[in-house]
Amino acid sequence: xxxxxxxxxxxxxxxxxxxxxxxxxxxxxxxxxxxxxxxxxxxxxxxxxxxxxxxxxxxxxxxxxxxxxxxxxxxxxxxxxxxxxxxxxxxxxxxxxxxxxxxxxxxxxxxxxxxxxxxxxxxxxxxxxxxxxxxxxxxxxxxxxxxxxxxxxxxxxxxxxxxxxxxxxxxxxxxxxxxxxxxxxxxxxxxxxxxxxxxxxxxxxxxxxxxxxxxxxxxxxxxxxxxxxxxxxxxxxxxxxxxxxxxxxxxxxxxxxxxxxxxxxxxxxxxxxxxxxxxxxxxxxxxxxxxxxxxxxxxxxxxxxxxxxxxxxxxxxxxxxxxxxxxxxxxxxxxxxxxxxxxxxxxxxxxxxxxxxxxxxxxxxxxxxxxxxxxxxxxxxxxxxxxxxxxxxxxxxxxxxxxxxxxxxxxxxxxxxxxxxxxxxxxxxxxxxxxxxxxxxxxxxxxxxxxxxxxxxxxxxxxxxxxxxxxxxxxxxxxxxxxxxxxxxxxxxxxxxxxxxxxxxxxxx
Amino acid sequence: xxxxxxxxxxxxxxxxxxxxxxxxxxxxxxxxxxxxxxxxxxxxxxxxxxxxxxxxxxxxxxxxxxxxxxxxxxxxxxxxxxxxxxxxxxxxxxxxxxxxxxxxxxxxxxxxxxxxxxxxxxxxxxxxxxxxxxxxxxxxxxxxxxxxxxxxxxxxxxxxxxxxxxxxxxxxxxxxxxxxxxxxxxxxxxxxxxxxxxxxxxxxxxxxxxxxxxxxxxxxxxxxxxxxxxxxxxxxxxxxxxxxxxxxxxxxxxxxxxxxxxxx
Numbered sequence: 030x031x032x033x034x035x036x037x038x039x040x041x042x043x044x045x046x047x048x049x050x051x052x053x054x055x056x057x058x059x060x061x062x063x064x065x066x067x068x069x070x071x072x073x074x075x076x077x078x079x080x081x082x083x084x085x086x087x088x089x090x091x092x093x094x095x096x097x098x099x100x101x102x103x104x105x106x107x108x109x110x111x112x113x114x115x116x117x118x119x120x121x122x123x124x125x126x127x128x129x130x131x132x133x134x135x136x137x138x139x140x141x142x143x144x145x146x147x148x149x150x151x152x153x154x155x156x157x158x159x160x161x162x163x164x165x166x167x168x169x170x171x172x173x174x175x176x177x178x179x180x181x182x183x184x185x186x187x188x189x190x191x192x193x194x195x196x197x198x199x200x201x202x203x204x205x206x207x208x209x210x211x212x213x214x215x216x217x218x219x220x221x222x223x224x225x226x227x228x229x230x231x232x233x234x235x236x237x238x239x240x241x242x243x244x245x246x247x248x249x250x251x252x253x254x255x256x257x258x259x260x261x262x263x264x265x266x267x268x269x270x271x272x273x274x275x276x277x278x279x280x281x282x283x284x285x286x287x288x289x290x291x292x293x294x295x296x297x298x299x300x301x302x303x304x305x306x307x308x309x310x311x312x313x314x315x316x317x318x319x320x321x322x323x324x325x326x327x328x329x330x331x332x333x334x335x336x337x338x339x340x341x342x343x344x345x346x347x348x349x350x351x352x353x354x355x356x357x358x359x360x361x362x363x364x365x366x367x368x369x370x371x372x373x374x375x376x377x378x379x380x381x382x383x384x385x386x387x388x389x390x391x392x393x394x395x396x397x398x399x400x401x402x403x404x405x406x407x408x409x410x411x412x413x414x415x416x417x418x419x420x421x422x423x424x425x426x427x428x429x430x431x432x433x434x435x436x437x438x439x440x441x442x443x444x445x446x447x448x449x450x451x452x453x454x455x456x457x458x459x460x461x462x463x464x465x466x467x468x469x470x471x472x473x474x475x476x477x478x479x480x481x482x483x484x485x486x487x488x489x490x491x492x493x494x495x496x497x498x499x500x501x502x503x504x505x506x507x508x509x510x511x512x513x514x515x516x517x518x519x520x521x522x523x524x525x526x527x528x529x530x531x532x533x534x535x536x537x538x
Numbered sequence: 539x540x541x542x543x544x545x546x547x548x549x550x551x552x553x554x555x556x557x558x559x560x561x562x563x564x565x566x567x568x569x570x571x572x573x574x575x576x577x578x579x580x581x582x583x584x585x586x587x588x589x590x591x592x593x594x595x596x597x598x599x600x601x602x603x604x605x606x607x608x609x610x611x612x613x614x615x616x617x618x619x620x621x622x623x624x625x626x627x628x629x630x631x632x633x634x635x636x637x638x639x640x641x642x643x644x645x646x647x648x649x650x651x652x653x654x655x656x657x658x659x660x661x662x663x664x665x666x667x668x669x670x671x672x673x674x675x676x677x678x679x680x681x682x683x684x685x686x687x688x689x690x691x692x693x694x695x696x697x698x699x700x701x702x703x704x705x706x707x708x709x710x711x712x713x714x715x716x717x718x719x720x721x722x723x724x725x726x727x728x729x730x731x732x733x734x735x736x737x738x739x740x741x742x743x744x745x746x747x748x749x750x751x752x753x754x755x756x757x758x759x760x761x762x763x764x765x766x767x768x769x770x771x772x773x774x775x776x777x778x779x780x781x782x783x784x785x786x787x788x789x790x791x792x793x794x795x796x797x798x799x800x801x802x
Contacts, residue, residue: 192732389759392733
């Protein structure tokens with residue numbers, strides 16, 4: 030660089046030579062010299078400033094955006110679950126720089142991330158008590174979100190939460206399941222533990238009202254109640270919000286607390302292997318992760334990050350990460366032959382415009398046929414969609430939208446339930462992936478016996494966004510305290526996959 | 539030397555934006571232009587971490603104050619009953635109320651002191667509550683949920699009333715007739731959508747809500763949602779783009795509806 034300072038002047042003059050006009054050479058050279066002198070002095074001053082201590086110039090050219098060489102916890106996946114875990118890890122480890130957390134995200138534009146393509150709903154109407162607890166905690170987190178996630182000198186967090194509630198419609202055959210769930214929701218009370226800065230111990234229950242068809246018709250006159258035996262409406266803590274705001278709020282707060290963010294793809298792990306023998310005499314290969322290989326975008330360069338704990342929060346790609354460690358690639362009858370049952374499933378969301386549609390009181394309506402619909406904004410726009418049948422799952426190689434699906438499967442069911450939707454126009458549509466747990470459609474949280482330092486927080490099958498703050502706290506407690514302190518999620522542990530004991534949720538959409 | 543100049547220049551750039559943010563937030567919370575002292579403190583906080591921490595503690599203390607005011611009055615509820623506890627809570631917040639069947643209001647004086655006559659009628663339910671200008675928030679509503687005969691609730695100018703508070707009002711769905719939400723700066727349309735559970739509501743006041751972009755449209759939607767209710771405080775023309783105004787405002791509105799739709 031020093032050499033360049035002094036050789037720049039003659040080099041510049043040499044470049045000028047071919048384009049010079051017909052003038053006497055010596056006078057032209059002097060004019061150019063004085064004209065360029067100003068620019069040359071400025072360039073010299075900039076280079077001198079860069080060379081002084083305190084600037085970020087260094088003689089060693091480093092690739093920008095490389096992750097640190099060493100981290101305590103590496104979180105694979107920068108969606109809302111990953112950032113929630115990072116936030117809670119830093120929140121629990123009170124000392125600044127006490128814990129080095131790195132979040133690795135493949136796509137800086139989040140173009141295919143499930144978080145931002147989600148409809149953003151949150152509900153407590155589940156049948157499994159762990160799911161209710163997770164959603165309730167997350168709702169309370171969002172209630173006090175500025176106490177948790179405000180950063181000094183930045184704008185307060187605005188989630189644009191719509192408190193319209195969820196409305197589940199049940200036909201004759203499923204009405205009894207709904208009543209069972211209603212009892213679970215009302216009788217269940219959850220204690221929120223006093224936190225150092227934020228919340229106070231309270232007993233709260235999930236507020237849900239059961240409605241008969243006549244009450245439903247009186248309440249929502251725009252609905253056709255034919256075939257509906259029972260409906261359940263969430264009164265409190267239910268609705269929908271903007272997932273991008275939540276993701277950005279968590280990310281901003283976590284980065285302000287010192288979490289490292291890296292945009293790169295995890296391509297492999299370097300592990301230390303040990304042999305362990307089970308009680309049946311089977312010899313297992315237990316791998317402890319030593320390095321995570323993070324490959325830079327559009328490059329072959331990778332950085333091995335030495336780490337103590339890895340968290341798999343990669344969403345739809347969690348199965349791929351797990352297979353990098355050999356989970357599922359062993360002989361069929363052994364523990365290593367059971368793959369992580371999380372795979373991406375494509376779901377379509379259609380934005381429709383209907384000028385005479387239901388008004389401000391439209392809840393997030395979920396019909397027993399599987400079709401759902403919610404209001405978007407105040408201009409007569411609605412978001413709608415449906416989960417396809419198991420046998421008709423769309424192709425997951427891309428995120429293209431199938432409009433035929435809407436015409437053939439969704440529209441007539443929607444129009445049957447809400448007659449005003451017989452006249453509508455599809456203005457927009459997109460597709461996103463569910464991190465679908467093919468085993469029992471509930472989240473998988475915990476350690477795998479074959480990889481003692483990889484924690485899984487995936488497989489939420491469409492509920493990851495609404496359960497993310499609670500899941501983040503649960504995983505942070507697992508990592509730092511060794512066990513659950515706030516919400517007991519032992520029922521969602523990974524070992525149920527290996528023991529083949531599914532816990533089924535009957536209220537999934 | 540060059541490095542410190544560079545860092546100071548960077549801080550100055552960020553200081554301008556940060557000062558703008560801080561002043562904007564102070565303005566949006568309803569205060570007038572902040573005093574010279576506040577502006578000086580804000581400017582200092584951009585240069586010194588200590589001042590930034592002190593301002594942070596200040597905000598934390600204020601939020602702790604609100605939490606303390608809205609604590610659950612469990613002792614009073616256990617020993618004197620829900621009605622007395624609710625009455626005591628309202629009076630400590632400097633609100634006023636009237637029991638059902640009585641015509642006189644219980645109010646604290648200008649210094650916040652009040653008489654304890656309300657304890658003589660432990661069975662009387664509260665019918666009208668005036669909590670204007672108090673620091674009630676969604677946690678404090680826990681003290682009032684058992685008052686199922688509540689007919690009038692006035693929350694004029696309460697700075698801590700937000701959408702979550704409105705979502706909790708469903709407990710008064712069978713009795714609430716009049717609700718005054720004017721000048722509560724945190725309320726948005728998402729919270730007003732939760733008022734669908736108040737089926738008996740007859741009078742609703744939504745004047746002076748700064749976060750409503752289209753007050754006229756919101757009034758129409760609310761009247762459609764609650765057929766018995768008379769919504770006041772917003773004229774139908776508010777928020778409406780007049781056809782002869784500049785094209786620029788139309789362009790702005792179009793852009794905002796597009797972003798409101800979805801980020802793709």
